[in-house]
Structure formats: C-alpha cells, structure tokens
Amino acid sequence: MFKELCAKAFPKSLWVYHCNVGACNGCDIEVIDVLTPYYDAERFGIKLVASPRHADVLLVCGPVTRQVVPALKRLYDAVPHPKLVLAIGSCAVGGGIWFDSYNVVGGADTILPVDYYIPGCPPRPEAILHGVAVALGLAEKDIESVHLKQLPDRPESVPVEVE
Amino acid sequence: MIASKLKEAILSLRPGRVTLKYPFAPHDPEGDFRGYPEIDTDKCIGCGGCAAVCPARLIMIQDIDQNTRRIVRLLERCIFCGRCADVCPEDAITMTKRFELSTDSGREDMESECQVFMATCQRCGRCYEPPSALDKIMKPGLRNDEVKRGGQDSPYKHISSE
Ligand code: SF4
Ligand code: SF4
Ligand code: SF4
Numbered sequence: 530m531f532k533e534l535c536a537k538a539f540p541k542s543l544w545v546y547h548c549n550v551g552a553c554n555g556c557d558i559e560v561i562d563v564l565t566p567y568y569d570a571e572r573f574g575i576k577l578v579a580s581p582r583h584a585d586v587l588l589v590c591g592p593v594t595r596q597v598v599p600a601l602k603r604l605y606d607a608v609p610h611p612k613l614v615l616a617i618g619s620c621a622v623g624g625g626i627w628f629d630s631y632n633v634v635g636g637a638d639t640i641l642p643v644d645y646y647i648p649g650c651p652p653r654p655e656a657i658l659h660g661v662a663v664a665l666g667l668a669e670k671d672i673e674s675v676h677l678k679q680l681p682d683r684p685e686s687v688p689v690e691v692e
Numbered sequence: 693m694i695a696s697k698l699k700e701a702i703l704s705l706r707p708g709r710v711t712l713k714y715p716f717a718p719h720d721p722e723g724d725f726r727g728y729p730e731i732d733t734d735k736c737i738g739c740g741g742c743a744a745v746c747p748a749r750l751i752m753i754q755d756i757d758q759n760t761r762r763i764v765r766l767l768e769r770c771i772f773c774g775r776c777a778d779v780c781p782e783d784a785i786t787m788t789k790r791f792e793l794s795t796d797s798g799r800e801d802m803e804s805e806c807q808v809f810m811a812t813c814q815r816c817g818r819c820y821e822p823p824s825a826l827d828k829i830m831k832p833g834l835r836n837d838e839v840k841r842g843g844q845d846s847p848y849k850h851i852s853s854e
Contacts, residue, residue, distance in 0.1 A: 569711040619748075622799055623768040626748045636768075638799070647794040648802055650771035653721065655714050660794030662715035671792045674800055677733040678760075678807035686733035689807060 542574025543665075545615075546584035546608065550601055551633065552591025555651035556618035560588060562654040563661075570658060573665055581607040586664075589637040592620040592627040598640060605641050613664065616643045617657060619650045721789050726772045728790040731765070731806055735784035738763065738808035738819070742776035742785060751776065755819045758812040768802035 549557055563570045564577060578584050581604050593601060605614075616637040619625040623636040637643050647660035662668035677686040712719060721727070738761040743751035750769045754762040777785040795801040810819040 566710055567712060568714065572711070619769050619771055622802075623766065625769055626771055628769060629749070636799070645794060645796050646768065646799050646801075648768050648770065648799075649791065649793065652793075653725075653791050655712075655719055655721075656791045656794065658714050659792045663794050663796055667715055668792075670795045670797070670801070671790075672728075672795055672801050674802070675731075675804040675806075677805070679733060679736075679809040686806070689805065691805075 542576065543586050543613075544576050544578045544584050545586040545588050546578055546581045546604075547588040547590070548581075548601070548604060550589055550591045550597045550621070550637070551594035551627075552618065552620060556590035556620070559651045559654055559657060560590065560617060563657045568654045568658060570661060573661060573667075575661065582609065584608050585611070586613045586615060587641070588615050588617055589621045589641070589643070590617050592624050592630075592633045593635060593637055593640055595632050595634055598634060601637075601640055613644045614641050615645045615647065615660060615664065617647045617660070618652055619648050622646045622648045625650060721791060725789055725791070726774050726787040728788050728793060729765075729767070729770065729772070729774070729777060729785050730788050730790075731763075731804060732784045732786070733806040733808070735782045736763065736780075736806055736808050737782055737784075738810050739781060741779045741781060745775045745779045747771065747773060747775065755810075756807070758817055759810050759819060761808045761810050761819050763806050763808060765804045766802070767804055768799040770802075 547557070547560055562568060564575075581587070585608075587605065587608055589601075605612075614637065616622045620627060621637045621643075624633060627633045628635055634640070645660055645664050647657055649656050652660070659668060659671075663670055674691075676689040676691050678689045679686050738753070740753045740763075743753050743763070748769045748771055750766045752762075752764045752766075754764065756762050772787070774787045777783075777787050793802065812818070813820040
C-alpha cells in the first residue's frame, strides 16, 4: 500500500536534501558520486536541493550524534509532506562502528522514521543507485535475514523458525 | 558569449555516452571489492574468533542450551572490513561481492543467525570448544560436516544416525 502511495505521490521526480549528521564524509562523497554523469541519478529525476523546504526526500548520512538530534528533528519537520527518508551507509542504518560511542545516539531510525536502508561503509555508488531503484519501484530488494541451525543428524543446516 | 556556449556544447558532445546502465543492467564490482560477509553454518565451530575481532562488535555469541551456541550477526552495522573472514579458523566466512543490500522493510533484513551444534562439558554442563589449537587438531568432530561424514575419530559418531 505504501508503494502505491509512493507511486502516486512521486510520479515525476524526487528532490533530495542531503544531510550529514556525523558522517566521516565517506558516504557524502559517494552521494556526490551518484550525481556525476557516470552514475547519473538525475536520470530518475533526482535533484539535490539546498533547502529542506524544497525537498521530498531526506538523505541521512552518518551516525546521529547527540549534538545534532534537535537540528535533525527540526530538519525533518521542515520537509513538507509526503516525505521519504533514506538512510545511507552503515552508520545511518544502525550506528555503524560508532553505535556505542559516548556521543552517538544510534542510527537515523532512533530519531526519524526511515523508509529505505542502504547499508555499506561507504555504500558503492551502485548500491545507492540500487537503493534509489528500490525506492522508485524499479528493482526488488535482494536481501533477507538468515536463520540457520546445525543438527547433529542432518547433512545440512536447517532453517530456524523465528517468531 | 554565444560562441563560447556553442563551443561548450560541441565539446560536451565529444565524449559520447558515458553513463552507466546500472539499475537496468548488472554491473559487477571489480578487483578486491568486499561485500556481504556470508557465513557457512555447516563449517562454523562456534569458536567466537569473529566476535572477538569485529570492530563494529556486531557478532554476538549466546549459549542457548547445553549444546547449542547461537551466533547472531547484526550486519546492518557491518563495515565490510573482512577481519572476521581473516580470523575464522575454518574459513566459514567469505566476503562475497554482493553489494545490493538496500531494503525497504527494516534493518532486520541484514540479520544473520546461525546455531552451532557444540559439545557439552561433562563437568560444568556448558557448551564446550577445545581449549587450545592443539586440542582442536586432536579432536575432530566438533564440526557438523565431520559428524555427517562419520569421521573415524569423531567423538559424536554415536550421535550421527545416518
Ligand atoms: S558508513 Fe562508513 S563511510 Fe559512511 S559515514 Fe559511516 S564510517 Fe563513514
Ligand atoms: S566484515 Fe568486519 S565489521 Fe563486518 S562482520 Fe566481519 S569483522 Fe565485523
Ligand atoms: S564463523 Fe569462524 S570465527 Fe566465527 S565462530 Fe564460526 S568458526 Fe569461529
């Protein structure tokens, strides 16, 4: 249902606002990479804008630091509805290697509702493009959680039931 | 002014088409790219080496009963450094070239859990792994694939029903 809503709400182009909430700049460089003519995310109508009030999509890079939490909340409120949030990089997805640092509160989803997750440190430009394609419904997600168990009397590991 | 713009336009025609076809055509990473670390549950012996070296501290070891050890990896935080694959004594972890990891249904999609069949210590009743590398060499059979091969000196061959 959410997908249909997205398809309706974003038929033409997505304007993105890129915010660095504590990233090491690795992810930011990859985001800029995606906008170069070689990867060319502008094919899909994606455009980097300078103000959150013009944006449909918030790109969050980096672990959310304690200092940036109020600013990030205000930024999210400034983006008009309907809005999407893309978490780019392992840091924004779950906190990365900094998840338990004294000044980090965790991934972007501790503060905002995140719609699409793109893990990687930094994610390849292709990985970001894949994330964009998933968001636009051009590709399917290609990852699933794995739960396997060894049994002494079976030749292969068997899946575990998860609740 | 117009001449310079025209010149610019002509110059930009020269390189031709450079854009990658990527989301519509596959584009495999080249070189030593490290992607999703895949774990082969059959090979893992539950030694915990990967958990000890992981810089993101995302590998958790939990003994859920006397002979089951759970190894849970929250790979959404992985930085794809490959240290776990380096340190694994059984080469159970391989760094694949998978990079299309984005998901729209929550970060749990990156979770990977494997439950390893362990020996039980006869004294304390806990999961057991051979105390030293030498012991490990002398005691094959902790590995699931050794058990299923029915290795001659496997301490578990009485358990293996096949
Ligand atoms: S995911 Fe990696 S590259 Fe991106 S901000 Fe975090 S540490 Fe830097
Ligand atoms: S690749 Fe590095 S960060 Fe990822 S699980 Fe292995 S040791 Fe941890
Ligand atoms: S994956 Fe390798 S290093 Fe990690 S617990 Fe299993 S055997 Fe040990």
